[in-house]
Amino acid sequence: MQQTMRWYGPHDGVSLQEIKQAGASGVVTALHEIPVGDVWTVEAIKERLSAIHAEGLEWTVIESLPVHEDIKRRSGKYDLYIDNYKKSLKNIATCGLKVITYNFMPVLDWVRTNTMFVNRDGTKTLRFEKDAFVFFDLFLLQRPGAENDYTDEERESATAYGNQLSDEEKQSLFNTVLLGLPGSKENFTPQKVLDLLKQYEGIDERKLRENLRYFLNEVAPIAEKLDLKLAIHPDDPPFSVLGLPRIVCSGEDIDKILEAVPLNANGLCYCTGSLGANPDNDLVSILEKHGDRIHFLHLRSVEKERNGVFKEAEHLGGDAPMETIVYKILQLMNKRNISLPMRPDHGALFSLEERREHYSGYSLIGRLKGLAEIRGLEHGMVYAMSNKI
CATH class of the missing domain: 3.20.20.150 (Divalent-metal-dependent TIM barrel enzymes)
Structure with missing residues (x-):
């Protein structure tokens, strides 16, 4: 190779x-x-x-x-x-x-919910956790209709996950998920992201x-x-x-x-x-x-x-x-x-x-x-x- x-x-x-x-x-x-x-x-x-x-x-x-x-x-x-x-x-x-x-x-090239997850040996790696992502979608982004994409159990689990987060941790999660957006070093607001998603309605x-x-x-x-x-x-x-x-x-x-x-x-x-x-x-x-x-x-x-x-x-x-x-x-x-x-x-x-x-x-x-x-x-x-x- x-x-x-x-x-x-x-x-x-x-x-x-x-x-x-x-x-x-x-x-x-x-x-x-x-x-x-x-x-x-x-x-x-x-x-x-x-x-x-x-x-x-x-x-x-x-x-x-x-x-x-x-x-x-x-x-x-x-x-x-x-x-x-x-x-x-x-x-x-x-x-x-x-x-x-x-x-x-x-819209999103890739998605993770944590870019600094600590392994047992102390190294840090990328990680995706569904509870974190569902919480982002429902409560941070507040995407219209998002609740229809998840089961009652998934929504409850995500809510419990989010209740443990500080405001700083919530902001970190928001920024991390959006790392896959082109040009995402700029400050994206929830409305800007929702506007991007709206362009895919009907597709x-x-x-x-x-x-x-x-x-x-x-x-x-x-x-x-x-x-x-x-x-x-x-x-x-x-x-x-x-x-x-x-x-x-x-x-x-x-x-x-x-x-x-x-x-x-x-x-x-x-x-x-x-x-x-x-x-x-x-x-x-x-x-x-x-x-x-x-x-x-x-x-x-x-x-x-x-x-x-x-x-x-x-x-x-x-x-x-x-x-x-x-x-x-x-x-x-x-x-x-x-x-x-x-x-x-x-x-x-x-x-x-x-x-x-x-x-x-x-x-x-x-x-x-x-x-x-x-x-x-x-x-x-x-x-x-x-x-x-």
């Missing part, structure tokens, strides 16, 4: 030099400074490439070339934004990049799936001609939040997406963490079934503590059968005669780095540990397979 780490650009708290010293050969990054929907110019791409190459690294995967909300809703200026997406794809191909990851999650799973199919029918043929690979990222978490539809949660969802546009350019980012948070998903079966359409690997693990609660686990721990997954990936790469790009997604925050500003899940040491563990597992398996041990 091609060993990479995510890098958020020049303002990332982790430098390119540190990523190289961690053992990665490349980075997964994007032009985050360009507004969603605008065209990525050749000049901007080449400028970022030069900075990465200057540190002896490769720009291995684009993560991500974001999809504008108008495209997801198929409203407003969606035709313009699709046309801009095509232009960006052509410019990306001109610069020699090959793999583009994106997601089709409405259910069927409609959102139709909109994704329309988008892919427009851009995937262009990508195919340019020898580019589009890799859709699974929804995180893999279930509906805030009443919004989500359509990349299960093996069945992936079947529908890949069958709808049967081009190799229309592929999957195989994220063992996002898919693994759904207890109904069989990670190995998904890998085996869709191996020819997997273009990028996010290897991480989650621990499902109880119904509606999961947290990020160590890369070789948690619920993901990482040994089997890596073995199957090696078989797949041998079959396809390629080396797939991989990054150790997320990582615990160690006390040594607590004073540094990091994106949640993206401190250096936690990901370095994950990269070392997965690389060691891979090398051991390659040796065993080569020597028929």
Whole structure:
């Protein structure tokens, strides 16, 4: 596998030099400074490439070339934004990049209720707790109609959870849930969030799936001609939040997406963490079934503590059968005669780095540990397979 780490650009708290010293050969990054929907110019791409190459690294995967909300809703200026997406794809191909990851999650890219959950060893990690999220939805956001999305038991449990929180803890929960909003470093009020949600009224799973199919029918043929690979990222978490539809949660969802546009350019980012948070998903079966359409690997693990609660686990721990997954990936790469790009997604925050500003899940040491563990597992398996041990 091609060993990479995510890098958020020049303002990332982790430098390119540190990523190289961690053992990665490349980075997964994007032009985050360009507004969603605008065209990525050749000049901007080449400028970022030069900075990465200057540190002896490769720009291995684009993560991500974001999809504008108008495209997801198929409203407003969606035709313009699709046309801009095509232009960006052509410019990306001109610069020699090959793999583009994106997601089709409405409004919120990802959701957690705690970004500093303390593990038994003192490290801190990301965690989702349903009681906390339901309390946020019902009492902090006060989303109209939210009570209809939960059972009496869920509402009562969330109320009891919220009654134990101080005002400061409630504000922290509100801010944490909204970290998945684009540009969420700004101060979002409940009304601003409700206005965003209102734009998705009348859009259910069927409609959102139709909109994704329309988008892919427009851009995937262009990508195919340019020898580019589009890799859709699974929804995180893999279930509906805030009443919004989500359509990349299960093996069945992936079947529908890949069958709808049967081009190799229309592929999957195989994220063992996002898919693994759904207890109904069989990670190995998904890998085996869709191996020819997997273009990028996010290897991480989650621990499902109880119904509606999961947290990020160590890369070789948690619920993901990482040994089997890596073995199957090696078989797949041998079959396809390629080396797939991989990054150790997320990582615990160690006390040594607590004073540094990091994106949640993206401190250096936690990901370095994950990269070392997965690389060691891979090398051991390659040796065993080569020597028929």
